[in-house]
Amino acid sequence: MEPNLMKISPDRKKIFQQSSSIVIKVGSSLLVEDKLGAIKKKWFASFIEDIIELRKLGKTVIIVSSGAINLGRKILNLKDNDLTLEQEQAAASVGQIELSKEYQEHFKFKGFICSQVLITLDDFTNRRRYLNCKSTLKTLLNLGVIPIVNENDTVATDEIRYGDNDRLAAQVASICDSDLLILLSDIDGLYTESPKKSKDAEHIPFISEITEEIEQMAKGPENDFSHGGMKTKIEAAKVTTSVGCNLIIANGKKNYPISDIAENKATWFLASQRVKAARKKWILNMKSLGEITIDFKAEKALKSGKSLLPVGATKCTGKFSRGDVVAVRGEDGQILAKGLTSFNQVETEKIIGIKSEDIPKVLGYNRKPELIHRDNMAFFN
Ligand code: GLU
Numbered sequence: 001m002e003p004n005l006m007k008i009s010p011d012r013k014k015i016f017q018q019s020s021s022i023v024i025k026v027g028s029s030l031l032v033e034d035k036l037g038a039i040k041k042k043w044f045a046s047f048i049e050d051i052i053e054l055r056k057l058g059k060t061v062i063i064v065s066s067g068a069i070n071l072g073r074k075i076l077n078l079k080d081n082d083l084t085l086e087q088e089q090a091a092a093s094v095g096q097i098e099l100s101k102e103y104q105e106h107f108k109f110k111g112f113i114c115s116q117v118l119i120t121l122d123d124f125t126n127r128r129r130y131l132n133c134k135s136t137l138k139t140l141l142n143l144g145v146i147p148i149v150n151e152n153d154t155v156a157t158d159e160i161r162y163g164d165n166d167r168l169a170a171q172v173a174s175i176c177d178s179d180l181l182i183l184l185s186d187i188d189g190l191y192t193e194s195p196k197k198s199k200d201a202e203h204i205p206f207i208s209e210i211t212e213e214i215e216q217m218a219k220g221p222e223n224d225f226s227h228g229g230m231k232t233k234i235e236a237a238k239v240t241t242s243v244g245c246n247l248i249i250a251n252g253k254k255n256y257p258i259s260d261i262a263e264n265k266a267t268w269f270l271a272s273q274r275v276k277a278a279r280k281k282w283i284l285n286m287k288s289l290g291e292i293t294i295d296f297k298a299e300k301a302l303k304s305g306k307s308l309l310p311v312g313a314t315k316c317t318g319k320f321s322r323g324d325v326v327a328v329r330g331e332d333g334q335i336l337a338k339g340l341t342s343f344n345q346v347e348t349e350k351i352i353g354i355k356s357e358d359i360p361k362v363l364g365y366n367r368k369p370e371l372i373h374r375d376n377m378a379f380f381n
Helices: 012-018 041-056 068-075 085-109 121-125 127-142 165-175 212-217 230-242 273-285 296-303 345-351 356-363
Strands: 021-026 060-065 114-119 146-151 180-185 246-251 266-269 290-294 313-318 325-329 335-340 377-379
Touching: 021 041, 021 165, 041 060, 041 085, 060 085, 060 127, 060 165, 068 085, 085 114, 085 146, 114 127, 114 165, 121 127, 121 165, 127 146, 127 165, 146 165, 165 180, 165 230, 180 230, 212 230, 230 246, 230 266, 273 335, 273 377, 290 296, 296 335, 296 377, 313 345, 345 356
Parallel strands: 021 060, 021 180, 060 146, 114 146, 180 246, 290 325
Antiparallel strands: 246 266, 290 313, 325 335, 335 377
16 A cells, blocks of 8 residues: 655754744653553653753743543552543542642752643633633743643543543644644554554655545554554644644654654654645734834845844834734835734833844843744735
8 A cells, every 4th residue: 555655755853943832742651650550750751851952942832641540540549441431530530630740840840830731622612611721821831831731531521522632632732823743652653554463564754645545544542551542643633734733643652752853763744735825824814913123134034034033123013912913014114024923022122133142131031032933924925
């Protein structure tokens, strides 16, 4: 069977470097020791260090973490693999507090703040709750927090339950307009057939379109303790790629699971280019809440495909928050483009005209230097 292979391999390192907003889903089998039912200490500490590295690069990170049921099962001494829904809910209730404690202790020790966000499928189908969820997550990110998301297993009954964190992570990435979702699991991506069952199974490094054939290759869960199999990962990929977010399925078993992700064997689902074009159109149609004037040098840089840096800006007007649309005005007075700002107007006023390396000194915290990232900018022709 000929999978939907890409003819030219895209530059994975570049995609990774350019992703400023990342969601990472970590599966239960990576986090929790099957036999002991406890957190894998060494692996966990290395994972936290990887996240901190990403934060230091100015990226925002949301973690979608499984593990509550497995941790709670051990604490409650529930040995049977097939727990009833009520037992799973009780295990999740006990395990979630343990899981959050681990994250909090590790991040606090390194000087970072994390938070707990529990979501049900229902929260995404009810518009008011959907918008609440979106604004809470965005506010947390703007405050420099690392949100730790899990399904609210304790109250989620079968009808309103995802049951796997792959699709939950895809929804989170979608509402947060993330650039990249990494699904860390115990397999290094999609194969033409199950590598556990067939020697002929071929690994698929890139997928640019999720065809019927790709869907057929996905199988159910292979492991008793993990709820999401390849099928839910493909469903997650359908959601993210259709909203312009790339997705990686990677094997996270080794310590420091994120550090070499762009070089390691994995399957990359690439976001639809059509969506990127639609996004630019959407940006141009949005009402701008402010204006940033730039010099000729910056105008030249933008036209050659670069992002807008504070050093090229000369003036800012209006009242805007991070993520709002602002117009970009050239030195000759022409409106050149519109874009989503990475800084609010108070921050922008402070950093206008300064070099990127001086931003932390002026603001008192570190952030990616672009005022407007090139992916978030659309030009008037
Ligand atoms: N929400 C479940 C837990 O925390 C995990 C679901 C999954 O494994 O994807 O245990």
